[in-house]
Amino acid sequence: MNRRSISCFNFLLLISGTALILSAVGSFFLSEYMVQNKIHENVVIKNGSDAYKFWLDPPATIYRKYYLFDVRNPLEVEKGEKPQLVQMGPYTYSEVWEKRHIEFLGPDVIRFTPVVTLHFEPSLSNGSESDTLTFLNIPAVGMIEQTVRSRFKELGPTLVNTLLAFLNTKLFVTKTAGELISGYNDPLMKLAKTFMPQVIKDEKFSLINGKNATEWQNYTMMTGNDYASNVAKIIAWNGLEKLNFWESESANLINGTDGTFYPPFLNRKTRLYSFNPDMCRSYYLTYLKDSVINGVHTYDFHLPKDAFYNSTLNPDNDGFCTNCLGNGVLNISNCYGGVSGFISQPHFLNADEKFVNAVKGLKPDNNLHDFVIHFEPTTSVPLGGNIRLQVSFYMPQNDKINLVKKVKPVLFPVVWFDETLALNSDTAAQLKKVAFYMKLVNIIPIVMATLGGFILALSAFYIFKEFSTKKAQKNLRLENAERMNESSRLVDKADQKVYS
Structure with missing residues (x-):
């Protein structure tokens, strides 16, 4: 993988991780709002509703x-x-x-x-x-x-x-x-x-x-x-x-x-x-x-x-x-x-x-x-x-x-x-499902945020690795340049002795 492709890969990781975290925050508030609205809708005592039937004849x-x-x-x-x-x-x-x-x-x-x-x-x-x-x-x-x-x-x-x-x-x-x-x-x-x-x-x-x-x-x-x-x-x-x-x-x-x-x-x-x-x-x-x-x-x-x-x-x-x-x-x-x-x-x-x-x-x-x-x-x-x-x-x-x-x-x-x-057991089972869905609603943003954090950490690791590689390469070039300069100085001194 060349240097340019690594940079693109890091960029994609960074975008993906950030998007997941922002989505987790958004879904946390949005899903909670939607669930609360749905539950509110289902507990209103109005003629024909499940809540009305429950209130009228408790199971x-x-x-x-x-x-x-x-x-x-x-x-x-x-x-x-x-x-x-x-x-x-x-x-x-x-x-x-x-x-x-x-x-x-x-x-x-x-x-x-x-x-x-x-x-x-x-x-x-x-x-x-x-x-x-x-x-x-x-x-x-x-x-x-x-x-x-x-x-x-x-x-x-x-x-x-x-x-x-x-x-x-x-x-x-x-x-x-x-x-x-x-x-x-x-x-x-x-x-x-x-x-x-x-x-x-x-x-x-x-x-x-x-x-x-x-x-x-x-x-x-x-x-x-x-x-x-x-x-x-x-x-x-x-x-x-x-x-x-x-x-x-x-x-x-x-x-x-x-x-x-x-x-x-x-x-x-x-x-x-x-x-x-x-x-x-x-x-x-x-x-x-x-x-x-x-x-x-x-x-x-x-x-x-x-x-x-x-x-x-x-x-x-x-x-x-x-x-x-x-x-x-x-x-x-x-x-x-x-x-x-x-x-x-x-x-x-x-x-x-x-x-x-x-x-x-x-x-x-x-x-x-x-x-x-x-x-x-x-x-x-x-x-x-x-x-x-x-x-x-x-x-x-x-x-x-x-x-x-x-x-x-x-x-x-x-x-x-x-x-x-x-x-009764049927109603208890329904409540168990409601509790499961509520847990799911709460867990999904956490999973998304955790995955987003992992991807950001992975991106940071690759960026650090790329930075370290570039720094090592730069240091190596500097060392090679210094060696070449040192060799040039030795040649110049030798020439001076020959022609003096």
Whole structure:
């Protein structure tokens, strides 16, 4: 290869390497932009789209597992002893999700009524709905609470004692698991319905609270047509754009989605906001760890340990502390007719130790009781998860009410539930493909840049080699010229001697 051809070869290498690097930079930004646009296009909730079908009928298996606490020493508790609890269950129910009365209010907004129907699954349960257990008489405790506070204050302790005795009301009741979950007739509920018809609409008491297969709520939300970040963002719940349960403007805000659909492009620093009507508030999940579910790389998000802390320890909770009992429990009485109900993590996980120590039989465990959802990060589709929450009721002590004269005040766990979600294998496989394509999109520019860098290095090597060769040749010519000059000088000296 002659000198001219080597220079041309180096020039081609230099151009090729530079072009590859510039193409890598361009493809990195352009391909990312194109992929984001494509994903945005595919997650918009519009009639007939895949996202709409996914939202309408999630391709997942969903179960709700109820764990009930049986009080083994009710007579002793009435005398002031510590409650002895034994966890029963799970009593497992399959969930069927429906969306009814769907109405598009333009391309950006949709209104609908979600309906969840539960079906008992004996084969997946540890026990049957006919199992009996003893638990706190929640309607009675609610009436006592309201008497002491304000709503029934005019009745007075004497009249309340007379009424409770006339109805043969006990502090603890024994019912079947099915009755506690689905409902049983209670005379105090009938009375409460008479006094508070706008709040109490059923003469039965149940943990489901009349929400099984009923149209008790509706949502207005964004479709994501304008921005991907607005996918499934709630605008209003039951006609309310803000809640009225809490003591601050921020606490009453309805933030995020309904918890079944999320905006795409998740990252580890994201706070995932959702509104939960059972909590009567919005909440957020934070990144926990990377994981792999069914071969798909996921980001696991969970309920942070300070989710139910007071605002001193968690300023985000300003306004939620209504009649606080401590950290880790949220008083939801304002949206449940005044009954002193509290939401927490199961077994008072991440709550003040006094709640665990006030009863016997609780063992909080992160592996069993944490609230965790596994998300494919590009689409934010949940591949699986466990939504775990506990409902407890406060048992007060009052010297003027016979039923609770001798008891020690305690926050009584009644039930915790574990709502499990698992995406079907076909959808998981599709998400695996999406993840692969995203990796490919990210890898191709790196490969191009690496190849371009290698070619530039090769070009530099040949240029250096050519330069070194030219320099060596130049030095050789100079040496030869010096030798010739030296020879000429010797000849001249010899001539001088001959002719002198």
